[in-house]
Amino acid sequence: MKRLFLFITILLISISVVTAQDVAILRYDGGGDWYANPTSVPNLIKFANKNIHTVINEKPKTVTTNSPELFNYPIVFMTGHGNVFFDEDAVENLRDYLISGGFLHISDNYGIDVYIRREMKKVFPELEFQEIPYTHPIYHQAYDFKKIPKIHEHDNKPAQGFGIFYKGKLVVFYDYQCDLSDGWEDLEMHHDPPEIREQALKMGANIIYYSFTN
Numbered sequence: 001m002k003r004l005f006l007f008i009t010i011l012l013i014s015i016s017v018v019t020a021q022d023v024a025i026l027r028y029d030g031g032g033d034w035y036a037n038p039t040s041v042p043n044l045i046k047f048a049n050k051n052i053h054t055v056i057n058e059k060p061k062t063v064t065t066n067s068p069e070l071f072n073y074p075i076v077f078m079t080g081h082g083n084v085f086f087d088e089d090a091v092e093n094l095r096d097y098l099i100s101g102g103f104l105h106i107s108d109n110y111g112i113d114v115y116i117r118r119e120m121k122k123v124f125p126e127l128e129f130q131e132i133p134y135t136h137p138i139y140h141q142a143y144d145f146k147k148i149p150k151i152h153e154h155d156n157k158p159a160q161g162f163g164i165f166y167k168g169k170l171v172v173f174y175d176y177q178c179d180l181s182d183g184w185e186d187l188e189m190h191h192d193p194p195e196i197r198e199q200a201l202k203m204g205a206n207i208i209y210y211s212f213t214n
Contacts, residue, residue, distance in 0.1 A: 021054070023208075024061040024070075026078040026104070030085030030119075034078070036109050040184035041077050047184075047201040048208050052142040056208075065090035075103045075211040079181045081111040086119045095123045098164075098171040103211035106174040107181035110154050120164065120172065129162040129174060136163075137214075138173060141206040148175060149199040151183035151192060169214070173207055180204060 025041055027034050041060045048054045060077070063070050066089040070076065086094065098104060106116055117129065132138065138161075139145040150159035159178030163170045182190055183200025192200075 019055075020057045021212075022057050022061050022073055024063040024073040024076045026076045027062050027064045028078065028080075028084050029065075029087065029090070030083035030115065032080040032082035032084050032112065032115065033109075034080050036079050036081060037107075037181045037185050037189075039186045039189065040079070040107075040181040043186065044184045044201060044204040044208070048205045052205050052209055054208060054212065066093045068093070070094070070097045071100065071102065073102070075105060075208060077105050077107070077181070078116075079107040079109045079112070081109050082115070084112065084115040084119045086122055091122045098123070099166055102171070103214075104172045105207050105211075106172065107179065108174070108176045109179060109181060110152075113176060116174070124164055124166065127164050127166065129164060129172075132161045132163045132170070132173070136170070138163075138170065138206055138210045141209040141213075143202040143206055145203060145206070148178055149180065149183065149196070149203050150177070151179040151196055151200050152190070154179075170210075173210075175203075 023045065042058060045056045045058050045060065049056055061073065063073065063076060065086055070093060134146055148159045148161045154177060157177045160176045162174040162176055164172035180200050180203060183192060183197050184204055187197065
């Protein structure tokens with residue numbers, strides 16, 4: 001009887017244990033500050049785990065563009081202000097990752113636009129960034145958005161969400177002129193109003209939810 005009780009207890013524990021998923025920050029070459037906004041992704045993970053019930057390890061990993069470990073993560077996050085460079089190995093690896101079910105979120109931290117458009121053209125020479133219509137499901141996951149949140153002002157331009165669609169599927173989400181990842185950072189970093197930070201975190205949670213379920 002004791003053995004049976006022990007077996008049932010172990011079985012119940014094993015069923016109840018859910019393995020936490022890892023996500024990663026993309027480390028790229030070129031000299032740009034891939035490490036910008038160090039508190040942003042950890043804060044987004046905490047928000048998503050609490051509010052949309054994901055089970056993600058709170059400390060994100062770091063992965064390089066040409067590493068086979070890239071395929072371990074359902075979503076990778078990328079940001080920065082400066083130059084980005086993908087060599088041939090990185091181009092091939094990132095393309096394989098994205099067409100195999102991976103997802104890349106790029107947050108324009110002001111200054112990355114010209115470089116990321118150039119390098120992503122290497123990854124998908126046959127495709128272009130397209131502005132994502134607000135009818136797209138990524139804006140209507142856990143939270144509904146009629147427009148992408150604008151966190152910081154740079155060039156007096158509207159915030160936009162661009163995407164790369166491979167065979168009709170969104171594989172890259174690029175927030176431009178809105179600084180989503182700034183909005184995820186600790187409050188004392190930018191002193192954004194609570195409602196602005198909340199909108200940024202909700203949009204980030206949508207991106208995670210979409211990447212996990214699509």
